[in-house]
Amino acid sequence: SAVISQKPSRDICQRGTSLTIQCQVDSQVTMMFWYRQQPGQSLTLIATANQGSEATYESGFVIDKFPISRPNLTFSTLTVSNLSPEDSSIYLCSGRTAVNEKLFFGSGTQLSVL
Amino acid sequence: QKEVEQDPGPLSVPEGAIVSLNCTYSNSAFQYFMWYRQYSRKGPELLMYTYSSGNKEDGRFTAQVDKSSKYISLFIRDSQPSDSATYLCAMSTGNQFYFGTGTSLTVIP
Numbered sequence: 001s002a003v004i005s006q007k008p009s010r011d012i013c014q015r016g017t018s019l020t021i022q023c024q025v026d027s028q029v030t031m032m033f034w035y036r037q038q039p040g041q042s043l044t045l046i047a048t049a050n051q052g053s054e055a056t057y058e059s060g061f062v063i064d065k066f067p068i069s070r071p072n073l074t075f076s077t078l079t080v081s082n083l084s085p086e087d088s089s090i091y092l093c094s095g096r097t098a099v100n101e102k103l104f105f106g107s108g109t110q111l112s113v114l
Numbered sequence: 115q116k117e118v119e120q121d122p123g124p125l126s127v128p129e130g131a132i133v134s135l136n137c138t139y140s141n142s143a144f145q146y147f148m149w150y151r152q153y154s155r156k157g158p159e160l161l162m163y164t165y166s167s168g169n170k171e172d173g174r175f176t177a178q179v180d181k182s183s184k185y186i187s188l189f190i191r192d193s194q195p196s197d198s199a200t201y202l203c204a205m206s207t208g209n210q211f212y213f214g215t216g217t218s219l220t221v222i223p
């Protein structure tokens with residue numbers, strides 16, 4: 001299985017601030033994704049992190065709110081900007097080695113916004 | 115109609131019981147079927163992965179897929195307190211993934 005490391009594991013932030021989440025994957029992983037997990041809801045794909053170019057966002061998610069970088073094959077960051085209590089959620093980094101292959105997840109970041 | 119339906123539970127069973135977790139789906143294009151286990155404050159961990167109808171066994175876990183009925187199941191034999199977690203089913207066309215909302219399981223010693 002692929003190794004995916006994510007940090008921080010949790011954070012409590014003030015309204016209006018931003019949080020940047022880091023994700024490091026092993027070299028087997030070629031495709032990286034960011035998900036959001038809200039209580040009682042299924043995992044929602046935020047975007048696909050593309051190496052060296054702008055991320056591909058899903059409907060309902062915009063770059064201004066969720067800027068994503070992937071400067072190299074094994075590292076990506078997700079920033080959640082201008083935080084509001086509605087952003088309180090678990091954010092998950094994930095990766096797979098190729099299309100049609102398994103999807104693995106990092107340990108998640110529990111974000112609470114006051 | 116959601117792509118994937120999963121009973122959220124919660125489900126509570128005594129230690130040693132057989133647990134059955136189920137999901138239904140509507141999209142016949144799904145080719146790959148997965149079960150993830152998620153402990154509190156952790157990310158989902160891939161438990162079972164299959165791409166055909168029938169059963170796949172791994173230790174105390176058996177994944178069952180019935181494509182004709184669009185129904186998948188996860189059976190846990192001899193359940194242990196350490197199995198207490200949320201179980202997510204997931205399905206994929208190969209490109210896109212769709213997840214259930216998760217079933218919370220508690221195994222009581």
